[in-house]
Amino acid sequence: MPEEQPVLLSTLPPSRGQERLALTVAALLLVAYIAAAPFMHIHLASVDAFIPVVDTTLLLTDTITAALLFAQFSVLRSRALLALASGYLFTGLLIVPHGLTFPGAFTPTGLLGAGLQTTVYLYIFWHFGLPCAAIAYTLLKRTHHETPQAHGSARGPVLASISIVVLTVSMLTWLVTAGVEWLPAMMIDAMHSNASWHYTAPFIIAMSITAIGLLWVRRRSVLDLWLLVVLWAWLLETLLLSTTAYRFSLVWYAGRIYGLLSASFVLLALLSESTMMYARLALSVMAQRREREGRLMTMDAVAASIAHEINQPLGAIVINSSASLRWLEREPPDLDEARAALKQITSDGHRASKAMESIRSIFKQDGQEKTPLIINEIIRETITLLHGELHARGILLQLELTARLPMVLGHRGQLQQVVLNIVMNAAEAMSAVTERGRVLRVCSATDHSTGVLISIEDSGIGIDSKNSSRIFDAFYTTKSNGMGLGLAICRSIVESHGGRLWVSPRTPHGAVFHILLPTGEPGGEP
Amino acid sequence: MTAPAEPRPIVFVVDDDVSLRHALVTLFRSVGLQVETFASAPEFLQCGLPDAPSCLVLDVRLPGVGGLEFQTNLSAAGIRIPIIFITGHGDVPMTVRAMKAGAVEFLTKPFRDQDLLDAVQRALEQDRIGREEQKSLAGLRGRFTSLTPREQEVITLVTAGLMNKQVAGKIGVSEITVKVHRSNATRKLGARSLAELIKMAQILGLDGAK
Numbered sequence: 205m206p207e208e209q210p211v212l213l214s215t216l217p218p219s220r221g222q223e224r225l226a227l228t229v230a231a232l233l234l235v236a237y238i239a240a241a242p243f244m245h246i247h248l249a250s251v252d253a254f255i256p257v258v259d260t261t262l263l264l265t266d267t268i269t270a271a272l273l274f275a276q277f278s279v280l281r282s283r284a285l286l287a288l289a290s291g292y293l294f295t296g297l298l299i300v301p302h303g304l305t306f307p308g309a310f311t312p313t314g315l316l317g318a319g320l321q322t323t324v325y326l327y328i329f330w331h332f333g334l335p336c337a338a339i340a341y342t343l344l345k346r347t348h349h350e351t352p353q354a355h356g357s358a359r360g361p362v363l364a365s366i367s368i369v370v371l372t373v374s375m376l377t378w379l380v381t382a383g384v385e386w387l388p389a390m391m392i393d394a395m396h397s398n399a400s401w402h403y404t405a406p407f408i409i410a411m412s413i414t415a416i417g418l419l420w421v422r423r424r425s426v427l428d429l430w431l432l433v434v435l436w437a438w439l440l441e442t443l444l445l446s447t448t449a450y451r452f453s454l455v456w457y458a459g460r461i462y463g464l465l466s467a468s469f470v471l472l473a474l475l476s477e478s479t480m481m482y483a484r485l486a487l488s489v490m491a492q493r494r495e496r497e498g499r500l501m502t503m504d505a506v507a508a509s510i511a512h513e514i515n516q517p518l519g520a521i522v523i524n525s526s527a528s529l530r531w532l533e534r535e536p537p538d539l540d541e542a543r544a545a546l547k548q549i550t551s552d553g554h555r556a557s558k559a560m561e562s563i564r565s566i567f568k569q570d571g572q573e574k575t576p577l578i579i580n581e582i583i584r585e586t587i588t589l590l591h592g593e594l595h596a597r598g599i600l601l602q603l604e605l606t607a608r609l610p611m612v613l614g615h616r617g618q619l620q621q622v623v624l625n626i627v628m629n630a631a632e633a634m635s636a637v638t639e640r641g642r643v644l645r646v647c648s649a650t651d652h653s654t655g656v657l658i659s660i661e662d663s664g665i666g667i668d669s670k671n672s673s674r675i676f677d678a679f680y681t682t683k684s685n686g687m688g689l690g691l692a693i694c695r696s697i698v699e700s701h702g703g704r705l706w707v708s709p710r711t712p713h714g715a716v717f718h719i720l721l722p723t724g725e726p727g728g729e730p
Numbered sequence: 731m732t733a734p735a736e737p738r739p740i741v742f743v744v745d746d747d748v749s750l751r752h753a754l755v756t757l758f759r760s761v762g763l764q765v766e767t768f769a770s771a772p773e774f775l776q777c778g779l780p781d782a783p784s785c786l787v788l789d790v791r792l793p794g795v796g797g798l799e800f801q802t803n804l805s806a807a808g809i810r811i812p813i814i815f816i817t818g819h820g821d822v823p824m825t826v827r828a829m830k831a832g833a834v835e836f837l838t839k840p841f842r843d844q845d846l847l848d849a850v851q852r853a854l855e856q857d858r859i860g861r862e863e864q865k866s867l868a869g870l871r872g873r874f875t876s877l878t879p880r881e882q883e884v885i886t887l888v889t890a891g892l893m894n895k896q897v898a899g900k901i902g903v904s905e906i907t908v909k910v911h912r913s914n915a916t917r918k919l920g921a922r923s924l925a926e927l928i929k930m931a932q933i934l935g936l937d938g939a940k
Contacts, residue, residue: 512791515818516747519839523753526843530760545756552749 215280216481218426226429229469230436233462237440240458250452252308258460259303265467266296272474274365276427278358284344288431290365291337294373295330301377302326319384320391328404329376331442335411338435342418405446412439430473437466510563512690517556524548562621574701576611577619579648579656579721586623587646590631594644597631604647609656610723614701619721622694622705626660626717629691633664633715640713651720655703658719667707667715737782739854743767744774744797745789745816750839754787757843763850771800779811783861785834785853787846790817790824798824801831810860812853816841867933873919874934881915884908888924889931 218226273289304310305322380387390400416435419428441462444455528545531538583605587594594601612619627644634642645661691705698705703721710716741763743754751767758765768774771792790797801813815828815836825836834856835849874882880901887897894912898905921927 512818515839516750519816519818519841520747520749520753522840523750523757523843523846527753527757527760530757530843534760541756541760545753548749548752548756552753555749 216426217424218429222426222429226433230433233433233437233440233465236458237444237462240444240455243454246454248452248454248457250308254457254460255306255308256303256310258464259299259306261464262467263296263299263303265471266292266299269467269471269474270296272471272478274362277362281358282345284341286361286365287340287344288337289362290369291334291340293366293369294333294337297369297373298326298330298333298376301373301381302330305381319381321384321387321389322380324390324401325380325384325387326376328408329380331408331438332411334438335408335415335435338415338431339411339418341431342415342422345422345424402446405442408442409439409446412442426473426477430470434466434470437462437469441466513559513563514556517552517559520552521549521556524552574613574615577614577616579609579612579619579658580605580607582616582619583623583646583648583658586620586627590624590627593628594631597635597642599631599634599642599644602643602645604645606647606649609648609650612656612701612721612723614721615697618697619701622697622719623658623660625691625694626719630660630662630664630715630717633662633666635664637664637713655720655722658721660717660719661710661714662716663710663714666709666713737780738764739783739785739858740764740766740780741785741787741850741854742774742811743787744769744771744792744800745787746770746792747789750789757846758850761847771795771797771803779809783854783858785812785814785850785857787814787816787850790815790828798828798831801828801833805831812856812860814846814849814853816846870919870930870933874930877915877918878911881911881918884911885915885919885927885931886936888912889928889936 270289270292273285273292277285277289302323305326307320307323388400390404412435416432416439419432419435423429423432441459444459444462447455524545528542528549531542531545583603587601587603591601627646630644634644640663643661643663645659647659647661649657649659651657695705698719698721701721703719705717705719707715707717741758743751743758743765745751745754745767746769748769751769755765755767766777768777772795774786788797788800792800795803797815797817801815804811804813812834813828813832814834816839817824817836818839828836834853835845837845837849877885883901884897887900888894892900894905894908898908901908916927919927919930921930
């Protein structure tokens with residue numbers, strides 16, 4: 205059951221291009237990792253400003269990512285998103301004490317009364333945080349279907365999550381600063397870690413792999429895709445750092461840069477996708493507005509053609525009746541003239557009622573279901589009706605109908621009216637032509653297997669390119685002997701069938717009217 | 731009373747609807763008006779305009795060139811015929827456009843016959859006056875060109891407000907000669923006073939200041 209879904213990163217399936225891009229980024233990360241492997245243990249100078257710079261950047265990117273995810277949660281109300289946003293917030297906030305306590309970053313031993321072990325523990329918590337959040341996100345995503353729970357305020361859950369995260373971060377910070385002596389030692393001195401680190405790192409790696417595995421199996425959205433890239437970078441970073449026991453080695457620097465990259469990738473992806481989505485949304489809103497205005501104009505044109513169709517005989521009736529009164533009031537009364545005018549009234553009255561009838565038959569919707577139609581049959585029937593007319597006008601008819609076209613779901617009478625109108629139009633466009641043959645060509649064909657295309661070609665006077673859109677207006681006409689109801693109505697009929705009606709010039713003379721009708725899937729919605 | 735017999739006025743109708751054309755013919759004939767009908771604007775142009783008061787009853791919605799467009803084309807070609815528009819569905823901008831371009835009336839079908847007949851009478855009257863003006867202007871022009879170049883010069887300067895003496899000084903002849911030229915020219919033009927002479931100069935667009 206397709207449900208009404210807001211189009212967001214967390215619900216939108218990734219395109220082929222996005223998948224390819226993510227895969228390329230992941231591959232590049234791997235290549236860089238392999239390239240760094242031979243230089244694992246090169247010791248570099250310790251740049252004290254490095255950690256504050258990296259941590260500040262991470263803090264910013266992670267909290268912004270968290271904010272964006274909270275925003276998506278407020279639309280979708282998916283607990284999975286809440287978990288992931290909390291994870292990002294946790295990572296972002298934990299970076300603050302990490303930076304502050306890092307030995308040498310701000311003071312030689314670190315701020316907040318940090319011990320030797322403080323920073324490495326913060327690092328471990330931080331790196332457990334995101335894989336945990338990703339796993340929670342993946343699992344919640346499965347159990348919690350994408351039914352948006354739009355009821356209730358989003359502020360409550362968001363505030364609660366933020367409070368919990370802040371509390372947890374504070375508690376962990378307290379634990380690793382004030383209570384650091386209760387924890388097993390990981391660092392031998394400010395530069396070197398001991399074996400405990402080597403036992404801890406595999407847990408982080410295992411968590412990352414689990415998260416990647418779970419998410420890979422259940423990946424669906426653009427967000428999932430980029431989260432996979434993050435976890436991948438996360439895994440590579442931990443792998444790099446697990447192989448070194450020495451801070452400020454090349455590998456250590458590389459690992460940090462990985463961390464930085466991974467955070468920026470997702471943020472960039474989220475931002476660029478959001479911007480693109482916004483642009484697309486703006487475009488579609490504009491397109492919708494245009495379409496609505498177009499429809500209003502067509503409606504207006506239809507109303508005007510109906511008014512024209514009725515007012516024409518009505519006008520004649522009124523004039524004839526006043527004229528016959530004048531003939532009768534003459535001294536002596538001219539009965540013959542009066543009689544002729546009255547006869548005219550009768551035939552004009554019949555004409556008005558006929559026009560009314562044909563309008564009604566076109567717009568009568570109830571009791572007239574759309575049925576699968578064979579377009580060639582409709583063309584043949586209509587042409588048969590007009591055979592005499594075409595012959596009288598000295599028009600050569602060429603029928604080129606493609607056999608076995610797909611059926612079109614539609615109203616038989618309405619489509620016949622359209623074909624009739626356009627054929628008559630073509631015939632009238634050729635009435636002034638004397639210096640060349642009057643040829644009417646009617647073709648049917650499939651259009652890229654999405655529809656049936658009827659083209660009606662004439663060798664008439666043609667239509668100025670500047671008039672080719674005007675001819676569908678109500679106040680413009682190229683025909684007029686009372687047959688049919690004008691191009692405005694034709695267009696609105698074709699559009700009500702989900703199709704299109706347009707005209708193009710024919711070389712060297714004349715015009716081609718195209719009627720494109722979609723072929724309804726059997727049993728599908730029209 | 732032996733006024734020259736005026737040619738019979740004629741009403742032209744351009745409407746693509748055949749029954750409306752018939753109805754209009756009957757109506758105009760019932761009040762003794764001569765009428766000719768056409769289904770399209772080009773057909774009307776082909777017939778050539780008679781030398782008689784006439785007007786055009788024009789449908790707005792016509793095949794090919796529309797009524798409003800045709801009105802523009804006519805005035806661009808210098809053909810001055812009063813136009814009465816009739817339409818099945820008039821809207822305000824359309825009416826404004828037609829009236830601004832000099833239409834006599836804009837009637838929406840179905841209209842009252844008296845409204846149309848009144849409009850036609852007004853249009854024919856307008857055309858008659860226009861024709862007379864056109865004719866008298868042509869006569870005046872003819873009389874003016876029949877003057878000698880010297881007389882034309884004198885009249886131009888006199889009607890610009892110059893005294894005989896000033897005119898004489900300007901063109902280098904005696905005042906007596908100017909007087910002779912002036913009285914000859916006034917007679918030929920058929921003016922009875924200086925005021926009439928000045929009016930004629932205005933109609934002819936004479937400009938003595940140059």
